[in-house]
Amino acid sequence: MATLAFEELFDPHFMESLHRLRLVAGRVPIGGRFAEQRSKAMGHGIEFRDFRPYSPGDDLRAVDWNIYRRLGRVFLRLFEEMEDLPVYLMPDLSASAYVSEAGPSNSELTPRAHAGLRCAMALAAIALGQHDSVGVFPFSNDVRVAIRPQSGAGRLVTFAKILSTLGPDDDSDSRQTDIAQSLQKFGAMNLRAGLLVMISDFFDPAGIEAVCKALGRTRHQLLLVQLVRKGDRTPDPVQMSGDLRLVDAETGDAQNLSITKELLERYTESYDAFESGLTDFATRRKCGLLQLDVDDPVVDQLATLFEGGRYQV
Amino acid sequence: MSFEFLSPAAFGAGLLGLAAALYALHRLRVRHREVIVPTTIFWKQAMDESMARKLTASFRHPRAYAFVLAILGLLLLALAGPKLGAGKGRxxxxxxxxxxxxxxxxxxxxxxxxxxxxxxxxxxxxxxxxxxxxxxxxxxxxxxxxxxxxxxxxxxxxxxxxxxxxxxxxxxxxxxxxxxxxxxxxxxxxxxxxxxxxxxxxxxxxxxxxxxxxxxxxxxxxxxxAKTNTALDPGIVALGVAPAASGEWGAMDLWIESVGNNRPSIAGLNEGRNLEASAADGVAATTGWWVRDLGLDELGDRIRVTATGAVTEGPSAFPHDNQAELIAPITRGTIPVWLGPDVPGAFRDAVAADPGLIISELPGNAVVISRTAAPGARAHWLLQEASSLDASVVATGGKTSFGTIFNSLGLGYLESGDADAAPITFAAQAGDAPALSMDGALFAAPFELIEARAFPLLVGFSARWLAGTETMLPFAAAGHELVSGDFGPGLTDASGRLYPATGAGLVPPAAGDYEGLTASLLSRSTSGAGAPADLIGATNSSxxxxxxxxxxxxxxGQDLSTWILFLALLLLLAEWHTYRTGRMP
Structure with a gap:
């Protein structure tokens, strides 16, 4: 149950439903491989972008001879360079994403990490399908490299296999969420600026302020996928009633309490503050924020992010 | 509101006990249900916030406590059987x-x-x-x-x-x-x-x-x-005894009343003899027979009367009146009387004439009639000077049981020659040492009480009263009156006639105890003879x-238990709803 089966990740229907979705970057940084995203570099692309005066050493094939004939001066025609968008997927593998939660009628719900991995797989498939490079960097209290950035639609099966092997760490320390440290380590990898997709419940013991602060320091474009459940904001009154001993899945800390209406109201207020903190950050940073209900189909929710089938990074 | 099964104090104590027990239960440490959650950070914040806003934290679930206490209190109230408007205090x-x-x-x-x-x-x-x-x-x-x-x-x-x-x-x-x-x-x-x-x-x-x-x-x-034909099934409707009209001390007269044509037979139980012949020879009265001079010793302690020719089977049979029993009066013993040397000779004659009294040679254990007290006597009748009487009781007032005797003998007033009628005074003391004190002058000229026709009866009744010996009272069952006289609580009918409470153990005018009489009789109406006019209940019964x-x-009053149980059920539903909606743990 901890890991996700390969068949669940590489489901033909699941992959088919992603074909109409595209990631579109404004300008990808210079230094990438030739691909489909517009980059800041000028080069030998197809789409005209600008003129500039000729200087010695320039490629004569780029001289616009029509201008030279009319004006008697030599200008070069500049074309957009099409490069790839680096997409860095950071799925959350902390214990909170793998905790078994009870649903209606005490049925056991799937871990929210599974939805996160399916989301990661979907984004990887979209990016690989348009020749962008994709890397997978799962994290909990630290980040590690599961798949180095690579491109090519043919890599999809490899991605699925590797994602299906991802699961929670046995080490108790590694099961805690530390987004700040993970981002710091990720930043230290000095990767080419791209789209950083953080897929997490963002339940960091350090608090949402610390999380936002760490996210604000990253130089990548951000897409935040928040793994949520319906019971996160308003706990099920049947499940969460009476005298409870709540055990934190990550830290193991226990909290004895008696559920009352007032306590539930305080809880909802606290959760709302957490959510508004994340939303405010996304608004300030102008980054995407998708609240992915882990119990609903992933692609349908992901499609809401892609207006007209495109998500503008 | 009143309680049928519990007193208000018991209900209050029970409610207090419940409240205390529930409070103790609520104070007990509970076993928390363990739930693993992705994070507790929001719960911690909520708890911190709740604690900050809470005034007291010593009592965990006041709402649950109130609910349970109210429900159990209502159940206790229903158990107490509350009634509304049930005449409080009556x-x-x-x-x-x-x-x-x-x-x-x-x-x-x-x-x-x-x-x-x-x-x-x-x-x-x-x-x-x-x-x-x-x-x-x-x-x-x-x-x-x-x-x-x-x-x-x-x-x-x-x-x-x-x-x-x-x-x-x-x-x-x-x-x-x-x-x-x-x-x-x-x-x-x-x-x-x-x-x-x-x-x-x-x-x-x-x-x-x-x-x-x-x-x-x-x-x-x-x-x-219901019996319709009394001729076919005779029955006994009354049975009674009275002192023998002949005056024989050891005998009594038996009153039998029956319906039907045949006279009943009489038998004494416990070594008694068949008295059927006596019954047949009884003196017929208006509604029954007197059987005179039945010896107490011959009868034994019970008298049984059986209706002759009674039908025991068939539609007209009514066996309950076929036989009646009566506990016979206790055999009356003779009372020893010691006469002092200074009392008039008329006293000796009266004692000698009374079959219930014998003259004793010694004052010990005897009723002493004298001018001075004698040691070891059973009781005293003292003839004293009027000035030395401790207490004066006007006989006509009837303030003591002895006064009743006095009155019944017509001795309430005594003419004293040329003087007007004056009340006779005496002092009567009941209890362990009964005593009767009278003015000795009454028995001499000019009063000459010893000359009164009732004087022997005065001596006899006084001696019996002092000795505490029973006086055989006229008695009849089934509400019949045999004698009129206020021998205790009685009833007065519309015509002003006084009836003793028959069928009951009457308190006799004696210083001693008296054992009541009972009889086994059916009423006249039950036996189908109709209600006789002299039955007590027949007068103005409507x-x-x-x-x-x-x-x-x-x-x-209205029984509130059902409503209270319904209210308890409503409270239970409210508690469940409150719990389900998360407003109560």
Whole structure:
């Protein structure tokens, strides 16, 4: 149950439903491989972008001879360079994403990490399908490299296999969420600026302020996928009633309490503050924020992010 | 509001106990249900916030406590049997007739069922149930549950005796008046005939604290064993004794009253002999026979009268009146009397003439008649100077039982020659050392009391009163009067005639105790001869208040138990809803 089966990740229907979705970057940084995203570099692309005066050493094939004939001066025609968008997927593998939660009628719900991995797989498939490079960097209290950035639609099966092997760490320390440290380590990898997709419940013991602060320091474009459940904001009154001993899945800390209406109201207020903190950050940073209900189909929710089938990074 | 099964104090104590027990339970450390959650950060923040806003934290679930306490309190209240408007403070006595009349048909079962219904609508904590058989018997005391009713009444059968309800009512009136206690309502159930004047009489005796009413069902079934042809099935309707009219001390006269053509036979039990011939030779009166001069020693301690020619089988048979029994008076012993040397000789003559008295040679253990006290005497009749009398009691006042004797002999006033009639005074002292003091001058000129025709009776009655020996009282069962006289609580009918409470143990005008008499008789009406005019109950019986069970239900108050249980159920639902909506743990 901890890991996700390969068949669940590489489901033909699941992959088919992603074909109409595209990631579109404004300008990808210079230094990438030739691909489909517009980059800041000028080069030998197809789409005209600008003129500039000729200087010695320039490629004569780029001289616009029509201008030279009319004006008697030599200008070069500049074309957009099409490069790839680096997409860095950071799925959350902390214990909170793998905790078994009870649903209606005490049925056991799937871990929210599974939805996160399916989301990661979907984004990887979209990016690989348009020749962008994709890397997978799962994290909990630290980040590690599961798949180095690579491109090519043919890599999809490899991605699925590797994602299906991802699961929670046995080490108790590694099961805690530390987004700040993970981002710091990720930043230290000095990767080419791209789209950083953080897929997490963002339940960091350090608090949402610390999380936002760490996210604000990253130089990548951000897409935040928040793994949520319906019971996160308003706990099920049947499940969460009476005298409870709540055990934190990550830290193991226990909290004895008696559920009352007032306590539930305080809880909802606290959760709302957490959510508004994340939303405010996304608004300030102008980054995407998708609240992915882990119990609903992933692609349908992901499609809401892609207006007209495109998500503008 | 009153409680049927619990006193208000017991209810309050129970509620306090419940509150304390529940409080203790709420203070107990609970076992928390463990739930693993993705994070507890929001719960911690919520707890911190709640703690900051909470005024007190010592009591964990005041709402749950209030709910449970309210629900259990209501259950306790329902268990207490609350009734609304049940006459707060008033006591109730249910008197069921247990006399021989109740053997008729299904009267016993019918009225037992009615009694249970009546008890169900009255407040149990203030209601007694008394079965008025030969001796009134408390079946259910105040506060005892009606669940005990069946067990305690299954062996109760009508007893072979006349009704004792009148006697019990008079006792209740006396005790209520004496104690100055709660107002009491008595509900009478059964066939007993009670005079209409009884209610007012009891109210007067009890200082308006005792009310009486008869309870009947709305419809009374036909009496299957009602007898129609008395000629075919004779029966005994009255039996009584009286001192022998001949004056023979060791004998009595027996009164037999029967219906039918045949005279009954008489037998004495316990070594007695068959007295059938005596019965046949009895002197016929208007409604029965006197059998004269039956020797007490011959009869034994019980007298049985059997109706000759009674039918024991068939539709007209009514076996309950075929036989009657009477406890014979205790054999009267002779009283030793010692006469002092200074008393007039007329005293000696009177003692010698009385068959119940013998002259003793020694004063020890004898009734002493003298001018001075003698040591070791059983009692004293002292003839003293008028000035040395300790107390004066006007005989006509009838303030003591001895005064009653005095009056009954017509000695209340004595003419003293040329003087006007003056009251005779005496001092009477009952108790362990009975004594009677009279002015010795009364027995000499000019008064010459010894010359009075009643003087021998005065000597005889006085000696008996002093000795505490029983006086055989005229007695008859089934409400018949054999003699008139105020020998205790009695009743006055519409014509002003006074009736003793017959069928009861009467208190005799004697210093000693007296054992009551009982008889096994059916009433005349039961035996099919109709209600005789001289039955006590036949006079003005319609004036007694009669209630139906439905009236009593209104008077007994409305039972709130069902409503309280319903309210408890509503509270339970509210608690469940509050719990389900997360407003209560």
């Amino acid at each position: 006591s109730y006595v249910v008197l069921l007739d247990g006399s021989a009349n109740m053997v008729r048909g299904d009267h016993r079962d019918r009225d037992l069922a009615l009694t249970l219904d009546v008890l169900d609508v009255l407040p149990r904590d203030r209601t007694q149930f008394v079965f008025a058989g030969a001796t009134p018997y408390l079946v259910l005391g105040a506060g005892e549950s009606t669940l005990l009713f069946e067990e305690r009444t299954q062996d109760l059968q009508p007893e072979a005796s006349p009704e004792t309800i009148t006697q019990e009512l008079l006792r209740l009136a006396r005790s209520t008046a004496a104690s100055g206690g709660k107002a009491t309502t008595v509900y009478v159930i059964g066939d007993v005939k009670l005079p209409g004047a009884l209610a007012a009489h009891l109210a007067e005796r009890s200082g308006d604290r005792l009310q009486i009413a008869r309870v009947r069902r709305a419809a009374i079934a036909e009496e299957p064993n 004036a007694l208040t009669e209630l139906r069970l439905s009236d009593l239900k209104r008077a007994g």
